[in-house]
Amino acid sequence: QAAVRRRGTDITLITYGVDRNLEFQPDEARAIALHEAGHAVTGHVYMKQHASTRLSLRARGHSLGHHAMAEIEERHSAFTHQKFADLVWSLGAMAAELVIYGETSTGVGGDIASATSTALLMVGDWGMSAKRPDLRDHFATPSEAAIAERKLFRRYQQTGLLLMNRSRSADLEGEADDKRLEAAAFIGQAFLTAYWFIRHNRVATERLADRFAVLVRGRLAALLTNRELADRLSDRGVLRLRVDGRPPKLLE
Numbered sequence: 001q002a003a004v005r006r007r008g009t010d011i012t013l014i015t016y017g018v019d020r021n022l023e024f025q026p027d028e029a030r031a032i033a034l035h036e037a038g039h040a041v042t043g044h045v046y047m048k049q050h051a052s053t054r055l056s057l058r059a060r061g062h063s064l065g066h067h068a069m070a071e072i073e074e075r076h077s078a079f080t081h082q083k084f085a086d087l088v089w090s091l092g093a094m095a096a097e098l099v100i101y102g103e104t105s106t107g108v109g110g111d112i113a114s115a116t117s118t119a120l121l122m123v124g125d126w127g128m129s130a131k132r133p134d135l136r137d138h139f140a141t142p143s144e145a146a147i148a149e150r151k152l153f154r155r156y157q158q159t160g161l162l163l164m165n166r167s168r169s170a171d172l173e174g175e176a177d178d179k180r181l182e183a184a185a186f187i188g189q190a191f192l193t194a195y196w197f198i199r200h201n202r203v204a205t206e207r208l209a210d211r212f213a214v215l216v217r218g219r220l221a222a223l224l225t226n227r228e229l230a231d232r233l234s235d236r237g238v239l240r241l242r243v244d245g246r247p248p249k250l251l252e
Contacts, residue, residue, distance in 0.1 A: 046193075
């Protein structure tokens with residue numbers, strides 16, 4: 001058993017970095033917990049082919065806390081919707097901070113850099129395109145729907161441009177503007193998805209944040225799927241944004 005524990009400690013050290021043994025003030029600890037809970041709930045719902053393996057409030061490496069996910073089955077490629085889910089997970093913590101505090105912390109820097117790099121790869125290397133809104137069911141005529149769809153897609157682009165990491169997005173300098181805007185659309189759409197998801201599931205997100213210090217595998221999976229949390233954790237309706245960015249009432 002001692003050998004197993006040592007091996008587990010070694011793997012944690014290699015994967016997540018050295019435990020810096022920091023002591024947080026209570027309000028700071030809760031803010032970090034909410035940040036990581038934002039990753040956990042968005043990952044749990046949107047990254048269907050992954051499972052949460054660790055949720056920690058211990059500072060390791062460059063992170064003050066961390067949430068980790070692993071593939072349920074080993075895969076060697078991914079479709080656009082799967083990489084988009086990765087973006088939602090990356091930006092879930094930023095969304096949680098904005099929903100709970102009305103502002104973001106310095107802790108989102110790594111998440112923004114990661115999301116920007118992923119979006120640039122999706123557009124520049126993998127030839128992926130952001131999904132265009134389909135609002136035909138919400139308007140009386142196709143022309144009205146088309147106007148609204150363009151307006152909403154521009155909001156995705158504008159939001160993404162505001163969030164994009166400047167050093168990463170410089171990789172697209174000299175490229176066509178449409179590639180930069182396409183990457184921004186991915187980021188903006190993913191952030192708005194995460195934001196409205198957290199808004200709808202604020203109580204469950206805060207409950208998760210209040211109940212963990214370090215959760216791994218079985219314990220974390222049990223907490224994410226228990227009835228107390230799952231009854232309130234829903235993505236129904238969240239993706240069907242209206243033109244003003246607000247989601248319709250959730251379907252019962």
